[in-house]
Amino acid sequence: MSRLPQIDPATATGKAADQLKETQKALGSVPNLFKVLVNSPAAVKGYLGMNGALSTGALPFPVRERISILSAEFNDCTYCLSAHTFTGGKFAKLSEAELAAAREGKSEDPHVQAVLTLTRSVLEGRGQGGEAAVAAAREAGVTDAEIAEVVANVALNIMTNYFNELVDTEVDFPQVTPHER
Structure with missing residues (x-):
């Protein structure tokens, strides 16, 4: 069991809900990593931003x-x-x-x-x-x-x-x- 709570996308509110919706949009699902990382919506936003940027880079x-x-x-x-x-x-x-x-x-x-x-x-x-x-x-x-x-x-x-x-x-x-x- 995770040492931080998993935030359920269905019941999330505020910035956490926004970031989980963005995760769903970006990845097509919301893996447990994001349900836990969203305890800091800024951390999820940072991850998705960097991951998205790297997906357009030189490395396939x-x-x-x-x-x-x-x-x-x-x-x-x-x-x-x-x-x-x-x-x-x-x-x-x-x-x-x-x-x-x-x-x-x-x-x-x-x-x-x-x-x-x-x-x-x-x-x-x-x-x-x-x-x-x-x-x-x-x-x-x-x-x-x-x-x-x-x-x-x-x-x-x-x-x-x-x-x-x-x-x-x-x-x-x-x-x-x-x-x-």
Whole structure:
């Protein structure tokens, strides 16, 4: 059970109701993450704004889903790993093998591999080691826009990873548990 209350979209009022309606419009549903995150309507608005902006960027949805899966695995976030494994398969059309590989930061596509290698570097180094990481990414053909968006996607995912783990959001997707280390 979540450590913060879930706000029911049917009974929400004020700014919470507005943000839950916006979530429904943006995503087509209201996952438990948003029912809990809406305890701060500003937090939901911030998430939706950044997620929406990144959806128009250089990194395509299937690549962003792989970044989300790798981040969730790295941060031991069951909720996010479950959500992005589901959405990665259903909406990004990633195969079971691609979903499993993303958890390990792997891809058979050399460009996607370079993006995931950079993602892992950002996660492991918490942004440190940039000179070598950026040089390696550029050498592998990752553009400057993609480099910036990797960091932005990692930051967005860390926010939801940490939030879901802190408040113990109830998983409302087929559950996928991070690997033990």
